[in-house]
Amino acid sequence: MDFNILEHLFDAVLVIDKDRRVIYANSSAKGLIGDAKEGESCKGLFSICSHCPMSYVEEEREGLQVYDARIRNGKHVCWSMTPLFEKGDFVGVIEVFRDVSNVVSCILEAERQKAYKEAIFNSIVEAILVLDTQGYVVEHNQIAKRMLCREEEENLTGKYIKELVNLDLEELPPEGERADVYINTPCGKQKASVLLSPMQSGFGYIVSLYVVNEVAVCGFGEEMIITKSSAFQKVIDLARACAEHDVNVLIEGETGTGKSLLAKYIHNLSPRRAGPFVKINCAAIPDHLLEAELFGYMRGAFTGAVRDKPGKVELAEGGTLFLDEIGDMPLHLQAKILHLVQEKEFERLGDTKVRRANVRIISSTNKNLRELIKKGLFREDLYYRLGVVKLQVPPLRERKEDIPLLINHFLEKYSKAYSRKIKGVSSEAMKLLLSYHFPGNVRELENVIERAIITCKGSVINVEDLQLEFQEQVPQKEEDREKIRQVLEQTGWNKSLAAKVLGMHRTTLWRKMKELGL
Numbered sequence: 001m002d003f004n005i006l007e008h009l010f011d012a013v014l015v016i017d018k019d020r021r022v023i024y025a026n027s028s029a030k031g032l033i034g035d036a037k038e039g040e041s042c043k044g045l046f047s048i049c050s051h052c053p054m055s056y057v058e059e060e061r062e063g064l065q066v067y068d069a070r071i072r073n074g075k076h077v078c079w080s081m082t083p084l085f086e087k088g089d090f091v092g093v094i095e096v097f098r099d100v101s102n103v104v105s106c107i108l109e110a111e112r113q114k115a116y117k118e119a120i121f122n123s124i125v126e127a128i129l130v131l132d133t134q135g136y137v138v139e140h141n142q143i144a145k146r147m148l149c150r151e152e153e154e155n156l157t158g159k160y161i162k163e164l165v166n167l168d169l170e171e172l173p174p175e176g177e178r179a180d181v182y183i184n185t186p187c188g189k190q191k192a193s194v195l196l197s198p199m200q201s202g203f204g205y206i207v208s209l210y211v212v213n214e215v216a217v218c219g220f221g222e223e224m225i226i227t228k229s230s231a232f233q234k235v236i237d238l239a240r241a242c243a244e245h246d247v248n249v250l251i252e253g254e255t256g257t258g259k260s261l262l263a264k265y266i267h268n269l270s271p272r273r274a275g276p277f278v279k280i281n282c283a284a285i286p287d288h289l290l291e292a293e294l295f296g297y298m299r300g301a302f303t304g305a306v307r308d309k310p311g312k313v314e315l316a317e318g319g320t321l322f323l324d325e326i327g328d329m330p331l332h333l334q335a336k337i338l339h340l341v342q343e344k345e346f347e348r349l350g351d352t353k354v355r356r357a358n359v360r361i362i363s364s365t366n367k368n369l370r371e372l373i374k375k376g377l378f379r380e381d382l383y384y385r386l387g388v389v390k391l392q393v394p395p396l397r398e399r400k401e402d403i404p405l406l407i408n409h410f411l412e413k414y415s416k417a418y419s420r421k422i423k424g425v426s427s428e429a430m431k432l433l434l435s436y437h438f439p440g441n442v443r444e445l446e447n448v449i450e451r452a453i454i455t456c457k458g459s460v461i462n463v464e465d466l467q468l469e470f471q472e473q474v475p476q477k478e479e480d481r482e483k484i485r486q487v488l489e490q491t492g493w494n495k496s497l498a499a500k501v502l503g504m505h506r507t508t509l510w511r512k513m514k515e516l517g518l
């Protein structure tokens with residue numbers, strides 16, 4: 001065979017006969033492997049020789065390729081072996097190979113870089129999302145998954161940024177500037193600082209996020225707890241820590257401080273979150289009905305009991321029973337609650353059957369239970385049973401730093417609800433709100449802002465839009481008349497809404513309207 005045409009090929013070529021002797025080596029082959037001499041054995045020229053594939057190639061009558069074989073000097077070659085036939089008989093093989101050491105070192109370098117990148121990616125506390133130019137995720141770190149409440153096995157690659165942080169690419173802050181956004185985290189909706197950095201060569205963007213702990217925003221939607229106060233944040237931390245254990249929690253604090261919100265937050269973080277959260281306000285139900293409401297009753301148990309009815313304890317099965325205003329629980333029922341707490345057992349009214357209850361009990365009070373114990377109005381044993389963990393929610397006047405945050409929160413909530421474009425509160429109005437003592441705590445602040453949003457004429461809430469209890473009201477008939485008339489006009493003469501705005505009952509408004517000739 002004449003192999004001369006192979007002499008100047010860029011690829012190295014060896015022709016091997018079936019006795020594994022080199023019968024031809026072109027100049028590229030000799031350049032790469034100096035000891036590839038014609039007439040000598042080819043054994044050991046390549047790393048693959050330890051499993052020489054010649055017999056395989058002969059049997060299969062087809063060639064094979066190895067992308068990374070080694071030659072003796074350590075270089076990497078891409079190598080192939082093809083069978084040669086003469087009149088149908090196998091006579092040897094032709095081996096073609098090319099130095100790919102550069103390619104291999106590039107691949108190794110790329111692998112090393114990838115390992116470095118992953119190590120850095122996963123050792124920083126920020127969530128990182130790498131986006132393409134359209135805003136789709138091409139890479140992300142593990143923290144991003146955790147921070148954005150994604151399952152361990154979920155892949156964020158290919159998802160659009162809005163799916164993850166609720167913002168379009170265009171809504172993210174301008175390149176290089178940090179901004180605050182709200183994201184859904186395992187602790188609820190939390191404030192996060194976000195930075196968008198463009199990549200070189202226009203490949204896309206890097207979005208980095210970290211949760212801003214200065215303001216705790218826990219829970220979701222209507223159940224969001226917002227606070228900046230370190231005292232309240234400690235309470236929330238404790239609530240979070242005990243949420244996963246089935247311990248009884250007693251939440252103490254003045255009216256309107258957020259005790260119910262906190263109870264719901266604990267339930268939502270607990271293993272019972274898929275179960276019901278059932279609230280019963282012990283102060284709002286007359287004593288004689290409370291027992292039936294709590295434990296349920298059987299038909300005929302009392303006049304009006306026309307059918308069997310489960311109580312709140314049964315409705316809370318598998319979930320959480322929230323006993324609001326527990327300080328108002330009458331003494332005779334406290335014994336039954338103690339039995340429920342201790343034995344997890346109860347009976348419906350008019351029934352002798354003892355029922356089992358699988359509920360977690362959270363209770364709350366705005367009364368001083370220790371004082372009630374001293375007066376013999378609350379059972380001490382029940383107090384200790386209910387308050388295995390005690391959480392004390394501070395009043396708003398002791399966390400004034402929360403006032404501006406809560407104002408913003410309620411402005412957003414009620415501007416949306418009443419379709420009003422309110423930008424904020426004037427500095428005078430803010431001063432007044434910050435100096436007010438808020439006996440009704442957050443609930444009172446919420447009502448003040450809701451009312452102001454409805455009555456405010458411009459886009460900013462001013463002092464005159466705020467109705468605070470301690471502000472002097474001069475009940476001159478004419479002033480009253482004018483004020484009520486204005487509110488009625490603003491509310492389209494809807495008396496229920498006007499009464500709400502004016503902070504009075506509907507019937508009081510109706511009476512006043514009559515008195516004032518409106």
Ligand SMILES: Nc1ncnc2c1ncn2[C@@H]1O[C@H](COP(=O)(O)OP(=O)(O)OP(=O)(O)O)[C@@H](O)[C@H]1O
Binds near residue numbers: 227256261
């Ligand atoms: N930290 C907070 N962030 C946002 N909203 C709050 C916060 N605290 C309270 N609120 C709001 O204030 C109102 C009163 O809260 P909540 O009913 O939880 O108070 P409470 O202490 O249970 O009141 P009560 O003692 O009268 O039962 C609710 O509308 C709640 O959403």
